Amino acid sequence: MTTSIKKLPDTEQVLSGNGACGGCPATMALRIVGKALGSNAIMLLTPSCSVASMGMTPKLAYNWPCINITFATAGSSASGITHALEIMKEKGRLQGELPTVFSWVGDGGTYDIGFQALSAAAERNDNMIFFCYNNEAYSNTGVQRSGATPRGSFTTTTPTGKRQPKKNMALLMLEHNIPYVATATVAYPGDLYDKVVKAKNIPGMKYIEILAPCYLGWQFDMPETVQMSRMAVRNGAWLLWEAENGKIDFNNPSSQIISGKKKAEPVNEYVMKQGRFNRLLKGSDAEQRIAEIQGDIDHQIAFMRERAKITI
């Protein structure tokens, strides 16, 4: 049973008075993550929205020691910290339960510039949780395309809409043979909470990717963050799944879409609601380009359905 939002702990690690935009999905997600991790943790960030909004030096809106590290190195930097803590404990210089080391990085720092260091940390199975809060663009620098930007999306560097599909980053992480991979999103806080609690208690490398609909980048109304997150799951643009030791399990409601019990909603309303897509409707090839977006989603659902059958 997924934990109800009403049952989440009252403790907060994201303190009031941070600099995030109203309706910021990354901050919302971090709040839930904090409830699962507790205060005994060390947070790594790379230059991104979550750093820009955590307060100016020396103020800090997060109740953890936070290190803002070079953009490309969230993976290797977390390795440095986790090894340092473990050896200092072995040598008797640290006592008690070691803190959870976690990276909190956007899709740019995960899919693109940070991929190499993340891949290597995963291959070494270093003990950490790597969170990607995926808002499908470089939102902090004013919305440029990333490897997580879906086909058809307008960004400032794809002014006629992106021509390529996004890559399946969570699946790429699964193929590193790490003990735990999960996807989540803010409309399903109990699901996210449970996954973080699970990850916290597994040694080695854990990867959790959180779809984070950004009203600024996606161009929808600020109060609709959670609604956009829910729509992405219901139409299959975002699949909720987790994999312990390589075996993929889909979570509700994605599991019903995968099993065929429920049909994925058509993508049209999702596209219409977001300025980043709906500009396509003005072009003469509107129908074809929306069909491409739908095609990418259909392909991913079909592909992940088949991929999950591989359990050897």
Added chain:
Amino acid sequence: MKSAQVTMDTGAHAAALAVKSARVDVVPGYPITPQTSIMEAIAAMVENDELHARFIPVEGEHSSMAAAVSASAAGARVFTATSANGLLYMHEVLHMASGGRLPVVMCNVNRGIFAPWTLWADHQDSMAQRDTGWIQYHCSSNQEVFNTILQAYRVAEQINIPVMVNFDGFAISHCLMPLTLPPQEDIDRFLPPYEPEWRLDPNHPSSFSNVTNAAEYAPFRQMLSEDILAAIPLVKQAAQEYKDITGMWDGDTIDTYRLEDAEVVAIAINSMAAELRLSIDILREQGIKAGLLRPRLFLPFPAEDIISALPQNAQVMVLDRNYNFGHPGGILASELKSMLFGRRNDITVKNRVMGIGGIDLTRRFMAAEIRAMMDE
């Protein structure tokens, strides 16, 4: 009391033995010629339980320095090593170490940089990191590599500034020389355990390298600039105390040879400076009053020590193993001239670039070069 152990070893292995003696906690590493032997030796020491540390086999030097920086921020004593393009690849994160005031110690085994491809020594790699805010030592023997790494930790941890210990690829890294290993208890007396003033600690949540406004950023940078200069007395103190405990001396900020009455002074760093002693002897036999001044410390540049060591009216011959692109000659000469300007108008400075990409620098060749420079 245990006595020192005397052995024959390479410079690379001397570096690894110093890391072991310093009781380092975390070593991220990535192979690059000619540094690789250091990492291989440390990886073996960790696996054989000779060194109680973590070796992190990262996927590149950028990550190597990032892991070093972060492990240091977590409170560990860290080490890494690199060469040439590996050092260039680290460049961004070098600034993170110095700006973050983390006492990382690293060996750079000097090698010419790409392109075109060379494996052999020159000093373009470390000189190109002049403005990263790292303290830079340059060593001219295997023993000095060992000694300097231990002194580097002392200085770095006193002042919270990272230190780069440079020595030449192959001439030092791969050649056997006699090596004296002081007893571990002497080294422990010289280098106490690392106790950071600050570390990433959940009991005291704080941010590291968070966003600043100009009013905060500027003082951070000014402090770094001032504190690097303040390293000079600490470098001298470390050299003196190391000598008091181990009996070994390589010079402090500078090292000199037959300098007192010299009329012609050669200035150079690293292994070529060891060979230059022999060139000085040749020149003396030829009736030229020659002497050697070897900056052991390149950054901070030991200006006052050089100014007071140079004899009156000396002709200074700077032998650079690097280019100062956009200027004639090399970087060492440029640093020296800017330091002497308005201070020692009695000194003339001449400069030649030599030994690029590992061209052999023999005592006879350098003696002849100095003679030729005298006639210029």
